Amino acid sequence: MNSRIALAALLAVFPLAAAAQAGFAGKTVTIIVGYKPGGGYDATARLLARHLPDYIPGKPTVIVQNMPGGNSIIAANHMYNVAKPDGLTIGTFNRNLPIAQLTGVQGVKYDMRKFAWIGSAANETTILAIRAELPYRNFDELRKSKERIVIGSTGPGANTHDFPLLLKDLLGMNIKIVSGYSSSADIMLAVERKEVDGRAGSYTSLRPFIDRKLVRPMVRARSKDNALKDLPIDESFAPNPRAKAIMALRSAPEAIARPYVLPPGTPEAIVKTMREAFAKAIEDKALVAEADKAKMDLDYTSGEEAEKVLQEVLSQPKDIVDQFTKYIKFGD
Amino acid sequence: MANRASLGLAIVIMLVSGCGIWSALAWPLKAKLFPLVIGIPLFCLALAEAISILLAKQKSDDFRLSADQPNDVALRRTLLAAGWAIGFFLAIVLLGFQIAVPVLLFAYLRLQGKESWVFTIVFTAAVWACFYGLFDLLLHLPFPAGALFGGWSG
Amino acid sequence: MLEAFLEGLGLVLQWKAFGFMLAGIFVGFWVGLLPGLGGATTLALMLPFIYNMQPVEAFAFLLGMHSVVATTGDITSILFGVPGEATTAAIILDGHAMAKKGEAGRALGAALASSLVGALIGAAALAVAIPIVRPLVLTFGSPELFMLAVVGLAFIAGLSSGGARGMLRGFLAGCLGLFLAMVGQDPQAGVARFTLDTMYLWQGLDLVPVLVGLFALPEIIELVVRGTSIAGDAPSGDISKGALQGVKDVFRHWWLTVRCGLIGTFIGITPGLGGAVAQWMAYGHAAQSARTAEERKKFGEGDVRGVLGPGAACNSKEGGALIPTIAFGVPGSTSMAILLGGFFLLGLVPGPDMLTKHLPVTFSLVWTIVLANIITVGACFLLLNRLTALTRIPGHLLVPVILVLVFIGSFTSNSSYADIVVTLIFGAVGYFMVLAGWPRAPLVLGLVLGKIAENYLYISMARYDFEWLTRPVVLVLLAIAIGVIAYPALQSWRGRTRG
Numbered sequence: 001m002n003s004r005i006a007l008a009a010l011l012a013v014f015p016l017a018a019a020a021q022a023g024f025a026g027k028t029v030t031i032i033v034g035y036k037p038g039g040g041y042d043a044t045a046r047l048l049a050r051h052l053p054d055y056i057p058g059k060p061t062v063i064v065q066n067m068p069g070g071n072s073i074i075a076a077n078h079m080y081n082v083a084k085p086d087g088l089t090i091g092t093f094n095r096n097l098p099i100a101q102l103t104g105v106q107g108v109k110y111d112m113r114k115f116a117w118i119g120s121a122a123n124e125t126t127i128l129a130i131r132a133e134l135p136y137r138n139f140d141e142l143r144k145s146k147e148r149i150v151i152g153s154t155g156p157g158a159n160t161h162d163f164p165l166l167l168k169d170l171l172g173m174n175i176k177i178v179s180g181y182s183s184s185a186d187i188m189l190a191v192e193r194k195e196v197d198g199r200a201g202s203y204t205s206l207r208p209f210i211d212r213k214l215v216r217p218m219v220r221a222r223s224k225d226n227a228l229k230d231l232p233i234d235e236s237f238a239p240n241p242r243a244k245a246i247m248a249l250r251s252a253p254e255a256i257a258r259p260y261v262l263p264p265g266t267p268e269a270i271v272k273t274m275r276e277a278f279a280k281a282i283e284d285k286a287l288v289a290e291a292d293k294a295k296m297d298l299d300y301t302s303g304e305e306a307e308k309v310l311q312e313v314l315s316q317p318k319d320i321v322d323q324f325t326k327y328i329k330f331g332d
Numbered sequence: 333m334a335n336r337a338s339l340g341l342a343i344v345i346m347l348v349s350g351c352g353i354w355s356a357l358a359w360p361l362k363a364k365l366f367p368l369v370i371g372i373p374l375f376c377l378a379l380a381e382a383i384s385i386l387l388a389k390q391k392s393d394d395f396r397l398s399a400d401q402p403n404d405v406a407l408r409r410t411l412l413a414a415g416w417a418i419g420f421f422l423a424i425v426l427l428g429f430q431i432a433v434p435v436l437l438f439a440y441l442r443l444q445g446k447e448s449w450v451f452t453i454v455f456t457a458a459v460w461a462c463f464y465g466l467f468d469l470l471l472h473l474p475f476p477a478g479a480l481f482g483g484w485s486g
Numbered sequence: 487m488l489e490a491f492l493e494g495l496g497l498v499l500q501w502k503a504f505g506f507m508l509a510g511i512f513v514g515f516w517v518g519l520l521p522g523l524g525g526a527t528t529l530a531l532m533l534p535f536i537y538n539m540q541p542v543e544a545f546a547f548l549l550g551m552h553s554v555v556a557t558t559g560d561i562t563s564i565l566f567g568v569p570g571e572a573t574t575a576a577i578i579l580d581g582h583a584m585a586k587k588g589e590a591g592r593a594l595g596a597a598l599a600s601s602l603v604g605a606l607i608g609a610a611a612l613a614v615a616i617p618i619v620r621p622l623v624l625t626f627g628s629p630e631l632f633m634l635a636v637v638g639l640a641f642i643a644g645l646s647s648g649g650a651r652g653m654l655r656g657f658l659a660g661c662l663g664l665f666l667a668m669v670g671q672d673p674q675a676g677v678a679r680f681t682l683d684t685m686y687l688w689q690g691l692d693l694v695p696v697l698v699g700l701f702a703l704p705e706i707i708e709l710v711v712r713g714t715s716i717a718g719d720a721p722s723g724d725i726s727k728g729a730l731q732g733v734k735d736v737f738r739h740w741w742l743t744v745r746c747g748l749i750g751t752f753i754g755i756t757p758g759l760g761g762a763v764a765q766w767m768a769y770g771h772a773a774q775s776a777r778t779a780e781e782r783k784k785f786g787e788g789d790v791r792g793v794l795g796p797g798a799a800c801n802s803k804e805g806g807a808l809i810p811t812i813a814f815g816v817p818g819s820t821s822m823a824i825l826l827g828g829f830f831l832l833g834l835v836p837g838p839d840m841l842t843k844h845l846p847v848t849f850s851l852v853w854t855i856v857l858a859n860i861i862t863v864g865a866c867f868l869l870l871n872r873l874t875a876l877t878r879i880p881g882h883l884l885v886p887v888i889l890v891l892v893f894i895g896s897f898t899s900n901s902s903y904a905d906i907v908v909t910l911i912f913g914a915v916g917y918f919m920v921l922a923g924w925p926r927a928p929l930v931l932g933l934v935l936g937k938i939a940e941n942y943l944y945i946s947m948a949r950y951d952f953e954w955l956t957r958p959v960v961l962v963l964l965a966i967a968i969g970v971i972a973y974p975a976l977q978s979w980r981g982r983t984r985g
Contacts, residue, residue, distance in 0.1 A: 066901065193624045193630060
């Protein structure tokens, strides 16, 4: 009797597994990117799209579709409300969308917690880098500077703007933020022209300029990156627990720097398959080689961890959120 | 004709800029400076244009869209063209690109072009094959199914 | 330097690299021709294929494709009045008008020849500028860029027809364009301006759907109204003779062509202005070369100068745009950003190294642009008869096909139906503007330059308070702007005192 049940159970699982296999064969999986081609999110998605088929059972074709707009809120709304939970549509979007949800941005039609999270393909850390020829040798000197330090930014909502803003308002640094540059590359040009003294941004995007000795990193947000462990952390200078909480909240989404989700209600089996596929693809030798050449650093963070980070972000007490909203506006 | 179109545009612009200026007043200085610096002259210019048309009453040099058709024929065909364009858009939303494209080709060639059945079918098939081959198969540009088939709602 | 120059040529002429360049040209030919395909999207799609190529081969492919797109985009603009690319809209005004008069051959000849000249100027600039490129780009700070935007806006005066009425309407269109540029989230206070509570308008109006609506839809409507082919009943004439005349026109107006090529190169070099501006400034400059008020009015009805100005500028700006991309790693446009991604992929770091260690590779890029353009223009001339024959096809066959391509083009850039709605709305606006006799060029200029002007003004004020007004380059540019505005007024005053 037992063996028959066991056999029946086995026979039941087989078709399921076969179904999972058959489910993807000959199909096309679309990764929806909330940005135009050419940026970091798009490049990461295309890199993954090239290597994922090897690790998804059935070897489907994986293509990328760009759906920019509303700073990728449109893509997130689409993933939440329109895309079918059949595993054929994956979404990636702005890492700060949880913040948009938290601060009640109008137009948000998703709940980050309800997505079926595949995970994150990378971590990022925001750092502040200053022109190398300036006389500040470390963050302490920078902090105590009597001279005004001019930092270029693209606009509120970007880490180029928000990170130095908190340094200015919460740590009282003598910083002037000049915003309106059309891209972070333009800000680097302004640095070379000595129009501004530095910029904040993700370590990955600033690394070529640090290597070229144009700028020097001064301070960073919390990070898992080993290369940055000697750099001071902004939170450690916070004058009170509330300021520290605000800085921590700004940095939290960076642990899920390249978020990948499936629509809410996607069956467990499919989510599991995708998580494994992503984890393995990111370790794939060929992908790592390509990523190195493109100076991208991919690192898999599991869906469960991502969900934990989100819970933390989205359950902040109201007074912290109110204070936070005073400083940080969601935007470009 | 040209004067009426000009007057219409000027009035629309006055309305648009008027609303814009109104909503801009509530913003912080840096956000509202440029919109006001541009919006107020825009309103005034449109007003000037509208007034000069109403006062002048002379026929200015017309840049006619097409001088070789009598007015009522031109009007009818213009409305027809606009109708086709809007209809195509609705077809895309309801039926999806894959279906709306051949439907449009077929309908236009039959109804507007008055081509024979054979030609219409062959032409539609050829163009649709090119469209499908290039955009779908080669470039993998995704086109959603229409709303009637459970596709996107935009 | 000379050895690197020649070495670069040698690199491109290797079989494999050359073959890839031809492949790129073939792809680029169709991308530019078809309004539904954007150069940037296709570049992004092509990137995966270059992973296994050598640097020179990969760039031969990518650049070969990219440099050709502007040229064939001109063809679609001239023949159909539909912008093949966002950067080829200006040529529609006079180019398509010529096609409707049956002068398609001449327009195409002029466009192709001026494209080649422009490309050569851009490539030459890239080659020559290499030693001075870094100090050159570094002189142009935010105040100078703001002034450049002002100069660009000053061309609105040049693009309006003469007389007080014409000026009024030109400035009206320009102001409307500027006003529309304000839509979106502003980078100073983060306020969502004029977004009508939609997410779609958060990042502002996208240029491509607006351009397609403004220019292509009125043409389509007109095709339906006329009920004939594009060339209508105009006599066909000898096409190759027409093309030859077009080429001769380029030499007849040699200095205008060269000037427009230089304008394009310059706009390409200055990062932050965007590629769409070059063609309109060149068009405005060409319009200014009209000597009398009557000549000025003819612009928009088929003056060949309105073709060769934008034709040259569009291609020359490509060479110019490579300069900040290669020398600083600052891409001037989406296509350049993708090309930059290609650089990293191949292990090349943009910056001083490209101008020293990797100089032959940089020169190979120059040669690619030159050769690709020569080959394309040659091929187009050979196909000229077939291309012009398209203007003889009955309108009712073309209209649905163009509509399909136009709608696909609007939709696929953002995967959004809203883009098609924008196209339809601006189609109505464009139609009424043509009916009312309002020029559309100033609207586009205002739309393209509005945000740039606002941002750089704020940056200049924040950084330098009022001191930036006294910087030498700023003053020079201000003088140029005043000159650009005053010139047409001066002309008509001189015309009146003489006549």
